[in-house]
Amino acid sequence: NTIFHTSSSQYLISKMPSWEGIEDASTMLPRIWLTRTKEGDVWKPLRKIDCKALNESRGEEVFIEGGRATADPKNGTIRYNFINRPQTKLMPATWFTREEKSSKEFVLHPLPEMDSWQVELLYQNAVRASSSLGEGIEDILKEEVILESDPNFKVMLCRNGGVLSLKKRQKTSGFFSLGGPQFTLQRGYGAYSVEGEDDDNSLGPLTHVVFVIHGIGEAMWSREDVDTLCMSEECDRMRANISKKKVATWREECKKCEKAKKPLPMPPNRVEFLPIEWSNKIRSPGQSLMTSLTSVTLRSIPALRAIANDVIFDVLMYLTPEYCEAIIECVTTQIIEQYSTFQRIHPTFVARGGKCSIIGHSLGSVIAWDILSILKDNTERNTPKGNESDPINVDGDNLQNGVYTLSTLDKSADNPLGYQACAKGSENDSKHGTWGPCLPKKMTRIIPFTPHMTIFLGSPVGLFLTLRGAHAVFDEMRAIAEAERASLIPCDDEEADPPPVFNANPIICSPFSLPTGALYNIFHPSDPVSYRIEPLLLPEGVANDELPPPLFLSPDGKTIRLHVKARQVFNNFGSLSEIFNKSVETAAAAAAAADKEAASKMENFDSSRQQVTKKSFEGCIKGKEVSFNLGGRSSRVDFQIQPGVIDNEYLSAVTAHSSYFIHDDVIDFIIFNTKTEEFESNDIE
Numbered sequence: 053n054t055i056f057h058t059s060s061s062q063y064l065i066s067k068m069p070s071w072e073g074i075e076d077a078s079t080m081l082p083r084i085w086l087t088r089t090k091e092g093d094v095w096k097p098l099r100k101i102d103c104k105a106l107n108e109s110r111g112e113e114v115f116i117e118g119g120r121a122t123a124d125p126k127n128g129t130i131r132y133n134f135i136n137r138p139q140t141k142l143m144p145a146t147w148f149t150r151e152e153k154s155s156k157e158f159v160l161h162p163l164p165e166m167d168s169w170q171v172e173l174l175y176q177n178a179v180r181a182s183s184s185l186g187e188g189i190e191d192i193l194k195e196e197v198i199l200e201s202d203p204n205f206k207v208m209l210c211r212n213g214g215v216l217s218l219k220k221r222q223k224t225s226g227f228f229s230l231g232g233p234q235f236t237l238q239r240g241y242g243a244y245s246v247e248g249e250d251d252d253n254s255l256g257p258l259t260h261v262v263f264v265i266h267g268i269g270e271a272m273w274s275r276e277d278v279d280t281l282c283m284s285e286e287c288d289r290m291r292a293n294i295s296k297k298k299v300a301t302w303r304e305e306c307k308k309c310e311k312a313k314k315p316l317p318m319p320p321n322r323v324e325f326l327p328i329e330w331s332n333k334i335r336s337p338g339q340s341l342m343t344s345l346t347s348v349t350l351r352s353i354p355a356l357r358a359i360a361n362d363v364i365f366d367v368l369m370y371l372t373p374e375y376c377e378a379i380i381e382c383v384t385t386q387i388i389e390q391y392s393t394f395q396r397i398h399p400t401f402v403a404r405g406g407k408c409s410i411i412g413h414s415l416g417s418v419i420a421w422d423i424l425s426i427l428k429d430n431t432e433r434n435t436p437k438g439n440e441s442d443p444i445n446v447d448g449d450n451l452q453n454g455v456y457t458l459s460t461l462d463k464s465a466d467n468p469l470g471y472q473a474c475a476k477g478s479e480n481d482s483k484h485g486t487w488g489p490c491l492p493k494k495m496t497r498i499i500p501f502t503p504h505m506t507i508f509l510g511s512p513v514g515l516f517l518t519l520r521g522a523h524a525v526f527d528e529m530r531a532i533a534e535a536e537r538a539s540l541i542p543c544d545d546e547e548a549d550p551p552p553v554f555n556a557n558p559i560i561c562s563p564f565s566l567p568t569g570a571l572y573n574i575f576h577p578s579d580p581v582s583y584r585i586e587p588l589l590l591p592e593g594v595a596n597d598e599l600p601p602p603l604f605l606s607p608d609g610k611t612i613r614l615h616v617k618a619r620q621v622f623n624n625f626g627s628l629s630e631i632f633n634k635s636v637e638t639a640a641a642a643a644a645a646a647d648k649e650a651a652s653k654m655e656n657f658d659s660s661r662q663q664v665t666k667k668s669f670e671g672c673i674k675g676k677e678v679s680f681n682l683g684g685r686s687s688r689v690d691f692q693i694q695p696g697v698i699d700n701e702y703l704s705a706v707t708a709h710s711s712y713f714i715h716d717d718v719i720d721f722i723i724f725n726t727k728t729e730e731f732e733s734n735d736i737e
Contacts, residue, residue, distance in 0.1 A: 069182050069189075072217035073150065076240025081172070083107055083144035084241040085123070086162055087130055095143070095162055097241055098123075099249045106144070118252060118324070119397040133397065134326045134390055135284040147171045148238045149220055160238060164201045171197060171207055171237060175218060178209050182216070189216070198223065207237060251295040254302070256319035260407050260504070260726045261394060263326050263387055267414020267510070270331035272362035283413075286713045287325040293719055294323060321728040325411075326390055330382045330419075331366065334375065341375075366415060377491045380426070383419050387499045407504035409726070410568075413712065414581060417511035417573075424506065424566040425488030427498045431567060485521020487564065505570040505684075505725055509712040513573065514583030523588045526562035530591065533563045561680050562589040570684040570725070574605055574718060576693045576711065578704035586690045589680050600678050602690035605717050607724035693717050 076082075085103045086095040097103070102116040106123055114123045121132050123142055130140045145162030152158045163171065174197050181189045189209065197207040199220075206223045209216060222232035266283035274282040281289065298320040305317050335342055345365070349357055369375040391408070395401060412420030517523070537559070575582030587599050679687035694717060695704075712718050 069211070069214050069216045072212075072215050073236045073238040074240070075238055075242035078240075081146045081240060083146055084162075085125075085142060085144050087140045087142050089138070089140050094159055095145075097244055097246070099246045099252075101249070101253065115397055118258075118322075119394075120324075133393055136329050136332055137284065146240065148241065150236045150238045160241065163199075163237075167197075167199045167201050167207075170200075171218060172239075174207065174209065175239065178216065248292045248295060251292070251299045252322070254299045254319060255295060255322040257321060257404065258324060258398060258401065258406065259321040259404070259728045260323045260409065261326060261401070262323065262409045262411055262722075262726070263328050263390065265328045265383060265410065265412045265416030265419050266331065267412075267416040268366040269363035270329065271335050271366075272358065274332065280710065283327040283329060287327045290713045290719070290722075291323070291325045293714065294723055297719060298723060321726075323722075323726045324394075326394070328383055328386050328390070328416075330379055330386070333382050334369070334379055370415060370418065373490050373492050376422075376489050377493075377495065379419060380422055380489060380491075380495065381497065384423060384426075384495075384497050384499055387423075388497075391500050407726075408501045409505045409507070410503045411507045411509060412511065413509045414709065415512070417508035417513050418516050420506060420508070421513050421516075421566070422489040423499060424503070424568055426495050427502070427567050429488065429494075430496055430498050485523070485525045487517060487520065487522040487525055490520070503568040505572065506566070506568040507722070508571075508573045508575075509718070510575055510579050510582050510709045511573055511585075512581055512583050514585050514588060517585070517588055518583075523592060526564050526589050527592050529564050530559055530562045534559050560590060561678055563681050564589065565681040565684070568684055570686050571682055571689055572686065572691055572721075573689050574691045574693065574712070574721070575602075576704065576708035576715075577695060578701040579708040580705055581709050584690045585682070586678075586680060586688070589682060589689075590678075600688075602692045603688050604694045605691040605721055606694070607720045691721075 071077075083103070083106075085098045085106050087098060088095050098106075098116060102114070102123070105114045105116070106125055109125065111126050114125075115121070115133075116123045116130070120134055121130050123130050125142065125144070128142045130142050132139075143162060144165060145168060146165075147163045147168040148160040149163065150158050150160060174192070174195060177195075178189055178192045180186050181192050189211070192209050193211060195208065199205050199207065204223050205220050207218055207220050210219045218237040220235040220237055222234075224232055264283060264287055270283060272278055273280045302317065302320050309316050345361060349361060370379060398406075410420050410423075412418070573585045575584075584602065586602070587594070587596075590599065677687075680689050683689045693715060
């Protein structure tokens with residue numbers, strides 16, 4: 053206190069008191085919205101942009117987390133729009149009980165709104181009473197507020213020297229009230245940030261949505277006692293990593309433009325990842341399948357049997373036609389429903405040219421392949437193929453010599469070359485297999501879009517196609533394409549020069565394609581579950597050493613790391629050294645043996661036609677560029693992740709199959725193939 057004198061009066065000037073626990077001193081205190089999953093969990097604040105939207109909603113439902121969830125303030129719940137996750141609790145708060153865990157750690161417990169209003173009134177009275185025109189806080193120190201949410205506690209104003217605070221104490225009387233628990237109340241939540249919010253706020257409009265189909269073992273990964281992330285968590289992490297990389301690159305470009313005094317680049321587009329969860333629906337505990345499985349499972353070595361039942365059993369189910377149909381139907385239905393929900397939440401997405409893609413991991417890639425096969429069968433079976441400029445795919449209803457075309461053979465009842473397997477009667481019949489699922493009946497339910505791109509991660513599609521006999525089907529398609537082209541060659545004048553198409557290179561790659569803008573089969577070279585697809589699209593007679601090696605995965609298809617290039621040079625040098633080290637005598641002997649073998653084949657041509665046909669493709673691919681129709685915009689299908697500088701393939705095999713969603717090469721590849729070059733200014737939200 054300071055005594056101040058004037059000519060006629062003497063004033064006692066008191067120092068204004070300070071406050072403890074006032075994180076937000078604003079007059080209009082904003083509500084912070086918090087959520088938690090179950091009783092006992094810590095309340096966590098929502099993103100700031102979502103809190104503002106809820107404060108402005110006047111009690112109406114609000115889409116939060118970029119549309120992935122819906123907040124219902126009237127019922128105090130948050131429900132998730134695209135994932136199978138239980139509803140969470142939602143509540144607003146302005147005042148919090150501060151529970152000290154240690155000198156540096158504390159937990160905030162929100163006060164319900166009714167209690168917050170009473171506490172706020174007590175605080176405002178104390179502020180006015182301690183102001184310059186106030187009457188003092190002596191009377192306020194005697195006031196108490198009984199909490200409606202917990203009548204055993206009261207709130208009162210306390211003074212410790214020159215510091216005021218609001219304390220929550222147990223409602224007791226006499227001497228025992230001094231030793232009870234006591235908590236400091238905090239006004240406002242204080243400064244906070246939600247991970248990834250700044251990156252999301254910096255992104256431009258949403259231009260791409262990717263549906264992600266999980267593979268085997270989701271029943272195990274979804275358990276709380278397992279550390280491995282489930283698919284919804286993998287999608288959250290991938291979305292965050294991609295957004296972080298995009299924003300970091302964009303900010304660097306902005307700095308360069310500022311230094312060069314150039315216009316700033318538009319913010320990068322936003323990409324949404326939506327998980328498609330089928331395991332929990334097919335494996336419902338109430339189903340007789342799971343009841344029977346549980347009853348026949350031995351009780352010994354439970355950890356290993358859990359792997360068999362929760363992981364391996366998924367593959368066995370999919371190999372069963374009835375459950376294969378149920379899984380495909382489940383995934384297709386979910387994609388349809390999620391696509392519809394997504395359009396409701398983002399009504400301008402399609403009008404702005406938004407694109408949809410599919411990612412399948414592990415067994416999920418086989419499901420994605422089969423869904424596209426069904427889409428192909430239902431949409432392309434009666435669609436005219438090709439045009440005059442591409443005669444190989446022209447429908448040939450009146451072809452000479454009764455040559456079957458791809459379309460007529462696909463429609464023919466006695467030549468079932470379709471997506472569903474059909475048994476043949478004799479060994480002399482054509483070797484028809486299937487490229488799609490073996491189902492009890494034809495499926496007509498299809499996804500509502502053609503994917504912009506389809507990505508397989510750690511895919512066993514090559515294995516499943518081999519089991520289905522697809523190689524023979526693809527090879528027959530290639531042979532039919534050759535016959536179509538040959539049947540269209542005019543041969544009226546035998547002495548005239550043959551047309552250019554007659555001298556064209558033979559068709560090496562099968563013309564088979566799926567309804568997708570692009571298809572990429574991405575695998576880690578040490579992943580024991582991954583298989584290639586391209587060899588099945590080549591003739592059966594191509595030798596393994598002539599198969600084109602898979603391309604190394606890079607965003608632009610050209611960026612290969614230095615150590616990978618060095619390894620390639622070393623391998624090529626080693627192979628050349630082996631050739632030059634061969635003696636002249638060995639080369640001559642090899643040539644003589646080759647001549648003898650060729651003569652033997654010519655003599656026995658009629659009796660070993662199949663063998664000669666296979667060998668006729670030797671040397672037709674090696675050293676040449678190949679292009680696969682299946683790849684769509686990309687001429688290649690198989691892409692392998694570039695190995696590290698120090699990379700042991702056996703050690704990498706342990707984690708390779710579960711590392712795709714966090715691998716930098718995969719993330720960069722997805723960013724490159726989902727980016728949008730130009731934005732309209734009115735699209736930026």
